[in-house]
Amino acid sequence: MSAVELGGRRVWLTEQEGRRPAVVLLGGCGVPSALWQPVVDLLPGRCVVRLDRPGMLGTPWPGRLPRLDEEVATLAALVGRTRVPVVLVGHSMAGPHAEVFVRRYPELVQGLVVVDGSVEWDLRPAGRRDRALRAFWLVAARAVQSGLRPPPLRLVARLGGRVVVAAQSRLRLWEPMPAVAALGDPDAAASVVAENGAYTDQLRDLDRVRAERPWPGLPTVVLTAAGDGGSSWVHAQRRLADLLAARQVVVEDSRHLMMLDCPQRIADAVRAVEEEA
Numbered sequence: 001m002s003a004v005e006l007g008g009r010r011v012w013l014t015e016q017e018g019r020r021p022a023v024v025l026l027g028g029c030g031v032p033s034a035l036w037q038p039v040v041d042l043l044p045g046r047c048v049v050r051l052d053r054p055g056m057l058g059t060p061w062p063g064r065l066p067r068l069d070e071e072v073a074t075l076a077a078l079v080g081r082t083r084v085p086v087v088l089v090g091h092s093m094a095g096p097h098a099e100v101f102v103r104r105y106p107e108l109v110q111g112l113v114v115v116d117g118s119v120e121w122d123l124r125p126a127g128r129r130d131r132a133l134r135a136f137w138l139v140a141a142r143a144v145q146s147g148l149r150p151p152p153l154r155l156v157a158r159l160g161g162r163v164v165v166a167a168q169s170r171l172r173l174w175e176p177m178p179a180v181a182a183l184g185d186p187d188a189a190a191s192v193v194a195e196n197g198a199y200t201d202q203l204r205d206l207d208r209v210r211a212e213r214p215w216p217g218l219p220t221v222v223l224t225a226a227g228d229g230g231s232s233w234v235h236a237q238r239r240l241a242d243l244l245a246a247r248q249v250v251v252e253d254s255r256h257l258m259m260l261d262c263p264q265r266i267a268d269a270v271r272a273v274e275e276e277a
Contacts, residue, residue, distance in 0.1 A: 003059055006081075007073035010059040012052035016040060021110050022047040022082045023270055026075070028092025028118070029199070030164070030192035031257070032056060034179030038263035039089075043270065051078060055191025057182055061145060065138055065198040068205040071097045076105065085110040087270055092256065093118045093199065096206040099244070103209055106216035111273025114246070115258050115266060116225040119236045120203045130200070137197020145190035158184035168228070169257040210243075219276035220246035221269040227255040247272075 001014045014033050023046055025036045033050035040048050053074070055061035075097055079086055087110050090098030095117025102109050148154055161183030166173040182188055222244065224237040234250055241248035249269065254261040 001057075003057075006077035007070060007075075009054045009062060009070065009074055011054055011074060011078075012057040012059050013078070014050040014052075016046070016048040018044075018046045018048070020047050020083050021274070022049055022086045024075075024078065024082075024086050024088050025050045026088065026090045026094035026098060027051075027259075028094055028116075028256075029195040030161070030183065030188075031091060032179040032182045034182070035165075035257065036259050037179075039259050039266045042263055042267035047082070049078065049082065051075075053191065053195075055185075055187040055194075057188075058185065059187070061141070061187040061190045061194065063142070065134060065141075065194050065201070067198070068096065068100060068202040068209075071202070072100050072104065075101050079105070079108050084108045087111045087113070087273060089113040089115060089266065089270065090117060091115040091259065093195065093202070095119075096202060100206060100209045100213075102218060103213035103215065106218060109218055110277045111219040111270075112221075112244075112246075113266065113269040113273060114220070114222045114240070114244070116223060116254075116256050117237070117240060118199070118203065119240050120200070121236065121239060123200065123204055123207065126201070126204060134197060134201070137193065141190040141193040141197065144193050145186045148184070148186040148189055154184040154186070157189050165257065165260075169255050169260045170227075170253075171260060215244055217245055219273040220244045221273055222246045222248045223258060223265055223269055224248060224250045225254040225256050225258050225261070226250050226252045227261070 003012050033052045036050050085108055088098040095114045102112055161180040162177055222241040251262050251265050
């Protein structure tokens with residue numbers, strides 16, 4: 001484990017040495033890399049790299065809402081550290097990061113697994129309301145960063161993280177969640193708020209990249225958690241799978257944090273895209 005400078009930002013990498021191609025695990029908004037451990041355990045002997053974006057695990061939050069381009073630049077620098085091609089696994093909000101990377105650098109990727117990736121269809125153009133919302137989210141992130149300095153409030157933030165994990169998985173609130181302690185750090189909490197504030201803008205930027213860069217046709221699996229959004233979410237994910245010429249796998253017994261609920265499905269998907277390549 002180490003903090004490194006990638007794409008102009010300080011991030012944290014957790015690396016397991018082993019057989020290539022490397023599997024790069026990218027968590028969604030506020031998802032500490034330790035939550036991927038059940039998947040890593042199912043990939044013995046493999047090179048596995050986990051990324052914690054700025055603000056997590058003691059790295060500084062940069063003090064702004066993250067842009068899609070800088071997320072992709074960080075990912076490009078990460079992939080540049082390892083032997084290519086790699087298998088990318090993008091969860092939730094990191095799904096768009098991985099998709100854009102594949103569209104821009106297809107020669108560096110062997111396959112893609114999207115785990116309950118973020119999708120929004122028919123987004124309207126940004127307007128004055130969106131500028132006001134960006135300012136609100138930035139103020140909120142800075143307020144959280146400064147407000148969580150007292151240790152008692154950090155405990156409250158950790159409890160909030162525990163509630164969110166329990167709400168998005170099959171875990172019970174009282175079950176062990178060691179990775180959630182990281183969310184009590186002021187920079188980590190500010191990062192989570194900032195990433196939420198960047199959500200819509202990043203998906204608008206994704207739409208622009210889709211219009212400019214055709215899908216290269218790499219082996220892709222879209223894993224859809226059916227335990228939260230029901231049929232409408234499954235349909236939205238099917239549109240994503242169609243767009244990426246991917247195979248959709250609907251995981252009925254999983255909620256959003258599939259790496260906790262059904263890690264075997266993710267490990268199986270990694271092997272599937274490798275075999276197809």
